[in-house]
């Protein structure tokens with residue numbers, strides 16, 4: 001099995017994710033990661049975590065967004081190294097640098113407009129057909145989400 005070899009000096013992974021410094025490259029995390037288990041191009045020889053962490057600029061790879069933050073790697077890591085935190089920070093960097101898949105920006109835009117990750121208009125069309133009550137936009141939630149977005153720098157970005 002290929003072990004995890006982080007490029008400590010080269011990339012920013014260890015600077016921002018101190019916990020990963022204790023990784024002793026046992027690859028236990030990869031054995032339990034659902035992406036390695038279920039996505040064809042990954043396997044225990046070349047696992048999702050290994051390939052992403054070893055990449056030159058992992059935040060530029062759409063696959064970063066495959067990490068579903070299930071934390072199986074965290075639970076099973078004997079060193080408390082926290083690979084999930086690394087992926088969270090990579091996603092943040094990817095988003096801030098405009099490198100995330102366009103669907104991510106669309107979902108954020110949608111969330112800030114209606115506080116839902118689906119279009120209320122579209123949902124209501126389906127609900128009407130099913131004889132269900134209309135859902136309404138939660139203005140208070142929209143306002144609060146926009147305050148949060150402003151305070152956290154999750155500003156609206158142009159969709160690619």
Ligand code: SF4
Nearest residue numbers: 023024026027029077
């Ligand atoms: S399980 Fe923990 S120590 Fe082992 S390779 Fe994964 S992150 Fe490193």
Ligand code: SF4
Nearest residue numbers: 033067068070071073
């Ligand atoms: S949190 Fe991400 S990297 Fe960790 S096991 Fe789940 S999908 Fe894999």
